[in-house]
Amino acid sequence: MEFQILDDGHVTSAAGWRVATAACEIKYTGRDDLALLVSDLPCTSAAIFTTNKVKAAPVRYDLALMQRSAGILRGLVVNAGNANACTGPDGDAAASAMARAVESQLGLDADTVFVMSTGTIGVPMPVAKIVAGIERAAETLSPANGIAAARAIMTTDTRPKHLALRLTLPSGTPVTLGGMAKGAGMIHPNMATLLAIVTSDVAIAPNVLDAALRRAADLSFNSISIDGDTSTNDTLLLMCNGIAGNSPIDELESADGAAFLAALTQLCRSLAQEVVRDGEGATRFVTISVRGARSHADAKLAAMTIAKSPLVKTALHGADPNWGRVLCALGYSGAELDPERVVLHFGGMKVLEDGLPLSFDEAAASDILNLAEVAIDADLGLSSGEATVWTCDFSAEYVRINAEYRT
Amino acid sequence: MEFQILDDGHVTSAAGWRVATAACEIKYTGRDDLALLVSDLPCTSAAIFTTNKVKAAPVRYDLALMQRSAGILRGLVVNAGNANACTGPDGDAAASAMARAVESQLGLDADTVFVMSTGTIGVPMPVAKIVAGIERAAETLSPANGIAAARAIMTTDTRPKHLALRLTLPSGTPVTLGGMAKGAGMIHPNMATLLAIVTSDVAIAPNVLDAALRRAADLSFNSISIDGDTSTNDTLLLMCNGIAGNSPIDELESADGAAFLAALTQLCRSLAQEVVRDGEGATRFVTISVRGARSHADAKLAAMTIAKSPLVKTALHGADPNWGRVLCALGYSGAELDPERVVLHFGGMKVLEDGLPLSFDEAAASDILNLAEVAIDADLGLSSGEATVWTCDFSAEYVRINAEYRT
Numbered sequence: 134m135e136f137q138i139l140d141d142g143h144v145t146s147a148a149g150w151r152v153a154t155a156a157c158e159i160k161y162t163g164r165d166d167l168a169l170l171v172s173d174l175p176c177t178s179a180a181i182f183t184t185n186k187v188k189a190a191p192v193r194y195d196l197a198l199m200q201r202s203a204g205i206l207r208g209l210v211v212n213a214g215n216a217n218a219c220t221g222p223d224g225d226a227a228a229s230a231m232a233r234a235v236e237s238q239l240g241l242d243a244d245t246v247f248v249m250s251t252g253t254i255g256v257p258m259p260v261a262k263i264v265a266g267i268e269r270a271a272e273t274l275s276p277a278n279g280i281a282a283a284r285a286i287m288t289t290d291t292r293p294k295h296l297a298l299r300l301t302l303p304s305g306t307p308v309t310l311g312g313m314a315k316g317a318g319m320i321h322p323n324m325a326t327l328l329a330i331v332t333s334d335v336a337i338a339p340n341v342l343d344a345a346l347r348r349a350a351d352l353s354f355n356s357i358s359i360d361g362d363t364s365t366n367d368t369l370l371l372m373c374n375g376i377a378g379n380s381p382i383d384e385l386e387s388a389d390g391a392a393f394l395a396a397l398t399q400l401c402r403s404l405a406q407e408v409v410r411d412g413e414g415a416t417r418f419v420t421i422s423v424r425g426a427r428s429h430a431d432a433k434l435a436a437m438t439i440a441k442s443p444l445v446k447t448a449l450h451g452a453d454p455n456w457g458r459v460l461c462a463l464g465y466s467g468a469e470l471d472p473e474r475v476v477l478h479f480g481g482m483k484v485l486e487d488g489l490p491l492s493f494d495e496a497a498a499s500d501i502l503n504l505a506e507v508a509i510d511a512d513l514g515l516s517s518g519e520a521t522v523w524t525c526d527f528s529a530e531y532v533r534i535n536a537e538y539r540t
Numbered sequence: 541m542e543f544q545i546l547d548d549g550h551v552t553s554a555a556g557w558r559v560a561t562a563a564c565e566i567k568y569t570g571r572d573d574l575a576l577l578v579s580d581l582p583c584t585s586a587a588i589f590t591t592n593k594v595k596a597a598p599v600r601y602d603l604a605l606m607q608r609s610a611g612i613l614r615g616l617v618v619n620a621g622n623a624n625a626c627t628g629p630d631g632d633a634a635a636s637a638m639a640r641a642v643e644s645q646l647g648l649d650a651d652t653v654f655v656m657s658t659g660t661i662g663v664p665m666p667v668a669k670i671v672a673g674i675e676r677a678a679e680t681l682s683p684a685n686g687i688a689a690a691r692a693i694m695t696t697d698t699r700p701k702h703l704a705l706r707l708t709l710p711s712g713t714p715v716t717l718g719g720m721a722k723g724a725g726m727i728h729p730n731m732a733t734l735l736a737i738v739t740s741d742v743a744i745a746p747n748v749l750d751a752a753l754r755r756a757a758d759l760s761f762n763s764i765s766i767d768g769d770t771s772t773n774d775t776l777l778l779m780c781n782g783i784a785g786n787s788p789i790d791e792l793e794s795a796d797g798a799a800f801l802a803a804l805t806q807l808c809r810s811l812a813q814e815v816v817r818d819g820e821g822a823t824r825f826v827t828i829s830v831r832g833a834r835s836h837a838d839a840k841l842a843a844m845t846i847a848k849s850p851l852v853k854t855a856l857h858g859a860d861p862n863w864g865r866v867l868c869a870l871g872y873s874g875a876e877l878d879p880e881r882v883v884l885h886f887g888g889m890k891v892l893e894d895g896l897p898l899s900f901d902e903a904a905a906s907d908i909l910n911l912a913e914v915a916i917d918a919d920l921g922l923s924s925g926e927a928t929v930w931t932c933d934f935s936a937e938y939v940r941i942n943a944e945y946r947t
Contacts, residue, residue, distance in 0.1 A: 184872065185868060185871035185872045186870075186871040186872070186877045186879065187867050187868060187870065187871030187877070187879045187895075188871075188879075218864075219864065219867065219879075219892075219895060219896060219897060220896075221895075221896050254864045255863070255864055255896075255897040363868070363871075363872040364868065365868055365871060443850070443938075443942070444942060447938070447939050447942035447943045448942065448943065450939065450943040451942070451943030453943070456662070457625075457626065457661045457662055460594050460626065461592060461594060461770070461771065461772055463593075463594065464592035464593040464594030464595075464770075464772060465591065465592045465593070465770040470593045470594070472593060472594045472595075472626075485626075488594075488626060488628075489626060489627075489628050489662075490626060490662040527939060527943075528939060528943075529936035529939040529940055529943075531850075531854070531939070532854050532857065532934060532935060532936040532938070532939055533936055535850070535851060535854035535855065535858070536854045536855065536857040536858030536860070536934075536935075536936075
């Protein structure tokens with residue numbers, strides 16, 4: 134499958150999408166902290182939300198919205214600086230007011246606008262400031278503001294995360310996918326959040342879209358870990374307005390469906406990897422691949438367990454080829470395992486075979502691990518299940534950042 | 541239930557127990573690194589092992605031994621400096637040779653000696669040195685060496701962990717329980733290990749002993765977390781020689797059974813807490829209590845999830861009364877939860893009620909958290925399930941220790 138990666142692609146790279154930003158001084162000053170994203174036509178949409186039982190007000194709003202609207206949306210409003218979580222009934226009213234303000238300002242039908250918030254929790258939302266920002270933003274909607282939007286949704290991110298891909302469907306129509314994301318996982322002070330928005334001009338049936346998003350998320354945003362903490366606000370939204378004019382994709386197993394899914398997965402994976410690379414305190418980007426597992430689910434469980442182990446992550450920080458900690462994590466992961474069949478590679482160097490350590494050049498292995506990008510490969514030798522996940526190392530800087538008193 | 545805590549009590553405080561140590565230079569020099577513990581009479585025994593699928597050779601040996609011997613043991617040999625893990629068939633032979641050497645040297649029946657190892661993994665065991673050490677140790681067995689034994693099994697522990705309790709059973713007989721433990725959880729470099737040994741002179745039926753040990757472990761060693769990593773060698777062993785002469789305890793629900801269980805739980809809990817207090821890089825000892833849960837299992841799941849969260853642990857390091865991270869951990873723990881019923885206290889100060897933050901004195905709360913001992917209490921407001929677990933904070937020092945290249 135060939136995709137074209139667009140130079141400086143972003144969330145409004147697809148046809149029929151416009152975005153605007155505003156500075157509302159929700160928490161930050163001197164920067165935009167609100168983005169308003171709108172499609173020229175109604176969209177087929179799908180969303181995936183945090184599994185945390187403590188859900189922020191916008192998540193609760195959106196869960197009900199997706200039922201009421203059957204996923205037919207026109208746009209999204211998102212703010213940074215306040216997560217609107219643990220804010221009680223006033224928080225629910227604030228989320229609703231944000232959606233109503235957009236619908237009213239742009240003359241959209243009721244229940245067509247999705248809401249996202251990220252930032253500090255337990256602080257009342259400054260609704261008047263946000264509504265005023267929405268009114269200003271509505272005046273400047275443009276396809277040219279995609280990168281500004283990726284900046285406006287940042288909290289402690291050090292850089293904006295945005296991307297667009299173009300592909301020609303096997304049936305002949307070119308379509309575009311654009312996206313943006315924020316948040317270094319769940320590692321930020323004040324419970325910051327992973328938010329990701331993907332837009333497209335493809336025409337696609339709602340149930341196919343939903344299935345595609347779940348498959349893509351499994352291989353991207355749900356395959357990263359920074360510290361294992363799951364936020365109250367995590368949300369991934371996909372909206373497709375059909376403006377590309379392709380014959381609507383009505384099966385994921387069709388040629389067009391497979392091509393779209395591959396592109397969507399690639400886009401989500403790239404954004405997810407950007408989130409990991411920008412992890413707080415991270416000094417290495419780590420790819421963990423498990424193969425030979427009893428199933429994909431087992432492989433992913435094993436890989437995510439390695440990715441979450443503080444002992445593995447601190448060893449990676451120290452460029453220590455500590456195969457024992459990786460084998461240990463495999464052992465308690467819950468995945469089916471026969472230790473005597475395990476083969477481990479660090480950066481392509483075989484360090485363990487048949488469950489026994491090989492004599493390898495520790496200095497060379499340490500050199501391999503002392504790079505900005507590191508790979509760990511585990512072959513469980515049981516069957517054909519495989520999975521790849523991404524994580525970062527665990528540094529003293531992470532502790533310093535997260536131990537700082539909230540200000 | 542009243543227990544007498546013995547001054548400087550240890551693993552041979554109960555009647556009929558002797559121990560000796562030896563310096564074998566397995567890894568360390570200038571210190572003892574082997575302990576040999578023997579009962580004057582055969583013991584009823586029970587053991588709990590790591591759930592890690594990667595099991596060290598001594599764990600594999602002991603699992604089979606407990607079947608062959610039906611738990612009737614005379615003693616234990618334990619070494620520090622080499623975990624005898626990931627050592628293949630030679631490792632199995634080494635574990636067996638250690639047991640055989642003790643049995644032969646002391647003229648014991650075959651299959652009466654338990655084996656434990658802790659230290660570096662993936663390194664062949666120096667069997668000849670260890671057997672020579674066993675021969676020397678066999679000459680110096682004495683009830684007076686209990687504290688020396690607790691020192692001999694240390695790896696990167698900063699202090700020995702030992703304790704003994706005396707109680708008079710309701711039926712009138714005084715009995716003693718003694719114990720020792722090592723390992724700051726699973727946080728040490730080279731995958732160090734939690735080992736704990738409890739001895740007693742009580743007379744007790746095997747099935748009752750096994751049930752008692754499982755109950756006590758649930759409330760002690762299985763209620764602590766330092767980093768969530770589970771070692772390949774973790775073992776808890778309980779041996780009772782019956783020399784106290786009480787009418788054998790044949791029901792856990794009897795008055796004597798309940799008294800013994802309470803004392804065993806107290807002893808295990810104190811040793812487990814010592815392990816947490818000695819956690820690498822730890823600056824605070826944290827007690828996390830969850831009540832009002834749907835069940836004990838739910839309460840423990842919630843409490844252990846808080847105890848493992850890097851965000852909570854770094855906040856505690858920074859004396860940050862960050863109720864949001866605790867609520868977030870409750871939310872993703874998997875325990876049944878209605879966020880709007882949750883009440884949180886930090887060090888007795890109420891910070892959250894009905895799922896909403898209270899306005900509290902942040903400086904005072906930070907002062908409370910800036911102590912060596914800290915308590916977090918969560919009331920889920922659902923039912924009567926409760927659990928208490930213990931953990932430590934997560935410091936930059938932990939990262940530094942565990943990121944150091946293995947030497």
